[in-house]
Amino acid sequence: MLILSLSMGAFAQKYITKTGYIRFYSAGEIEKIEAINRQVNAAFDQSTGDLVFKVLMKSFVFEKALMQDHFNENYVESDKYPNATFAGKVVNMKDISFGKDGVYNITVQGKLTIKGVAKDVKQTGTFEVKDGKILGKAKFNILLSDYSISIPSAVSRNISNNVEITVDIVLDKVNN
Amino acid sequence: MKTWLKILIGLAVLGITAAVLVYVFVYNKPHPDYEKLEAAFSLSPQELYSAYTGNKVDSQKKYNGQLIELTGALNKIETADSLVIAVFVFNQGMFGDEGVRCTMLPKYNQVAQTLQPGGTIKIKGYCTGFNDTDVILEQCSLVK
Numbered sequence: 001m002l003i004l005s006l007s008m009g010a011f012a013q014k015y016i017t018k019t020g021y022i023r024f025y026s027a028g029e030i031e032k033i034e035a036i037n038r039q040v041n042a043a044f045d046q047s048t049g050d051l052v053f054k055v056l057m058k059s060f061v062f063e064k065a066l067m068q069d070h071f072n073e074n075y076v077e078s079d080k081y082p083n084a085t086f087a088g089k090v091v092n093m094k095d096i097s098f099g100k101d102g103v104y105n106i107t108v109q110g111k112l113t114i115k116g117v118a119k120d121v122k123q124t125g126t127f128e129v130k131d132g133k134i135l136g137k138a139k140f141n142i143l144l145s146d147y148s149i150s151i152p153s154a155v156s157r158n159i160s161n162n163v164e165i166t167v168d169i170v171l172d173k174v175n176n
Numbered sequence: 177m178k179t180w181l182k183i184l185i186g187l188a189v190l191g192i193t194a195a196v197l198v199y200v201f202v203y204n205k206p207h208p209d210y211e212k213l214e215a216a217f218s219l220s221p222q223e224l225y226s227a228y229t230g231n232k233v234d235s236q237k238k239y240n241g242q243l244i245e246l247t248g249a250l251n252k253i254e255t256a257d258s259l260v261i262a263v264f265v266f267n268q269g270m271f272g273d274e275g276v277r278c279t280m281l282p283k284y285n286q287v288a289q290t291l292q293p294g295g296t297i298k299i300k301g302y303c304t305g306f307n308d309t310d311v312i313l314e315q316c317s318l319v320k
Contacts, residue, residue: 016271018310019256038259039279039314041271041307056312058241058304065207072241082236082305170256174272 013046013098015134015171022055023166029157033067035060042169044134049093051108053086053167075149076115084114088121096127103128108138114147125167134171139164210302211281211317215245221264221276222248228306229267236305245300245319246276252293260285262299262316271309278316287318 020040026033041054057078062068072078088110090096096104109122125138144151144161151159217239224246228235251265251273260280267274278301280288291297298320301313 014270018271018277019254019259019261038257039277039304039307039312041309043270054307054309056305056307059312059314061314064203065205066203068207079237079240082240083307174270 014174015044015046016174017042017169017171020053020167020169022053022060022168023164024060025164025166026160026162027164028160031158033062033159035062035068035071037061040169042136042171044090044136044171046098049090051086051088051090051110053084055084057082057084075144075151081115084112086110086112086121090127096129098129098134101130106136112142114142115149117147119146132173136167136169136171138167141165208302210243210300210315213243215300216242218245218247220248221246222266224303224311225264225266225276228311232306239303239311240305242303243300244303244313245298246278246313247298248296250291250293250295250297251275253289253291255289258282258285260288262288262291262297269309274309276311276313278313280316284317 018041019038020042022037022040024033024035024037037055037059039056039059042052044051057076058072060068060071062071076084088108090106091109092105092107096106104127105124106127107122107124110120111118112121113119121140121142123138123140125136125140128135128137141162141164144159144163151161224239224244227239246264248264250262252263254261254263254277262278262280263273263275264278265273265275278299297318299313299316300319301316304312304314306312
């Protein structure tokens with residue numbers, strides 16, 4: 001629906017990727033847990049500032065198979081909630097010169113939905129305009145408890161409730 | 177040696193052995209070897225894509241998290257950083273080509289890049305789901 005609603009708009013110029021990178025990093029007291037997803041869909045509409053992400057939860061790869069199993073089965077329940085999504089806007093579009101190569105600070109505001117729980121978020125990042133592409137980067141933290149992901153007390157020292165999310169995407173221009 | 181001491185040492189050895197076994201086989205268990213495992217389903221890329229686009233909820237229950245073998249005509253090979261992706265295309269949408277995208281295991285990257293569009297291939301991979309544009313298979317291997 002998010003993508004459909006974006007696609008129904010009149011595009012001056014849109015940019016997409018199907019191989020976006022998202023990293024999840026938890027620095028617990030006992031161990032560090034990292035998972036990487038390199039199959040993230042993202043789309044950006046230059047005319048409106050609309051920015052959407054669609055993330056398949058089962059595409060996150062952990063170093064340890066057991067952690068991946070627990071992530072999918074116990075924490076994000078990926079059979080029940082297969083996707084995480086973000087739908088929002090770059091709110092400072094006037095600060096970006098898409099015709100001029102350079103790195104621009106961006107502020108993104110919208111709804112992040114994980115495990116069926118939608119939360120308003122506002123984060124900063126960068127857009128690098130380079131050779132007709134947009135390289136988007138952001139690093140921010142979320143609280144697992146905000147998304148109904150509870151950590152059993154037995155492993156509370158292994159997994160931090162405060163998780164760092166790193167986003168790295170290369171958006172290619174699509175000509176309509 | 178006193179009997180109670182023998183029992184204590186025996187229990188300690190048993191405990192340490194159990195802890196090592198749990199660490200090796202449970203905590204540190206390896207990821208499944210998707211290349212060697214037998215596929216749960218064997219169908220064409222078109223059938224898999226049509227299943228998800230026709231009934232997403234049922235297909236998620238049936239195919240998500242399963243090892244799937246596909247036989248069909250390849251449309252293209254894409255590369256992105258270290259990824260090599262075999263793509264079967266069945267539709268056009270806002271994300272361009274839509275269909276089934278199969279990310280190869282690194283050991284197949286080189287051979288996958290020699291595959292010719294239009295040729296029929298048999299490929300096996302772990303299905304992570306449908307993102308409203310494509311069905312995604314990961315850890316893919318070419319089946320002879």
